[in-house]
Amino acid sequence: MSTAGNRTFAIIKPDAVRAGNIGNIIQRINDHGFKIRAMKLMHMTREVAGGFYAVHRERPFFGELVDFMTSGPCVVLALEKDNAVQAWRDLMGPTDSTKAPKGTIRGDFGTSVGENASHGSDSEENAKIELSYFFNATEFC
Numbered sequence: 001m002s003t004a005g006n007r008t009f010a011i012i013k014p015d016a017v018r019a020g021n022i023g024n025i026i027q028r029i030n031d032h033g034f035k036i037r038a039m040k041l042m043h044m045t046r047e048v049a050g051g052f053y054a055v056h057r058e059r060p061f062f063g064e065l066v067d068f069m070t071s072g073p074c075v076v077l078a079l080e081k082d083n084a085v086q087a088w089r090d091l092m093g094p095t096d097s098t099k100a101p102k103g104t105i106r107g108d109f110g111t112s113v114g115e116n117a118s119h120g121s122d123s124e125e126n127a128k129i130e131l132s133y134f135f136n137a138t139e140f141c
């Protein structure tokens with residue numbers, strides 16, 4: 001039986017949605033053996049985006065990051081797989097899309113360090129916090 005420890009929180013960011021890449025990214029999610037346990041299209045408010053990235057509040061790029069994350073709809077997902085947190089980060093590639101290898105989601109669909117097509121939790125602890133920030137218990141399948 002699966003446990004919450006095998007889940008991570010992912011976002012298909014507004015740049016990737018705008019570019020028509022929802023389907024391409026979900027195809028990779030399927031191809032790499034993740035199960036989608038929750039998913040929704042949403043347009044974040046500044047309050048929601050700022051709260052989600054509160055850890056970066058003092059960073060110089062915070063305003064730009066909130067502008068970007070509220071610039072259009074995104075897709076938020078709960079992904080399940082063994083070692084989901086690390087497996088999803090490996091599939092995304094490094095933060096800076098210009099340095100991410102081809103074959104990774106950020107390498108193929110991102111365009112810069114900020115507009116990098118996807119988000120993934122960086123620890124199991126943060127995955128739980130982020131999943132509960134975006135989903136109610138009843139939204140997991």
Ligand code: ADP
Nearest residue numbers: 061064065094095113114115116118119120122
């Ligand atoms: P990751 O998303 O890979 O865990 P961080 O937690 O460091 O990376 O940053 C969160 C998000 O903030 C990044 O995914 C990216 O969209 C944005 N970001 C990070 N660094 C910069 C930067 N130097 N300039 C603009 N945006 C940035």
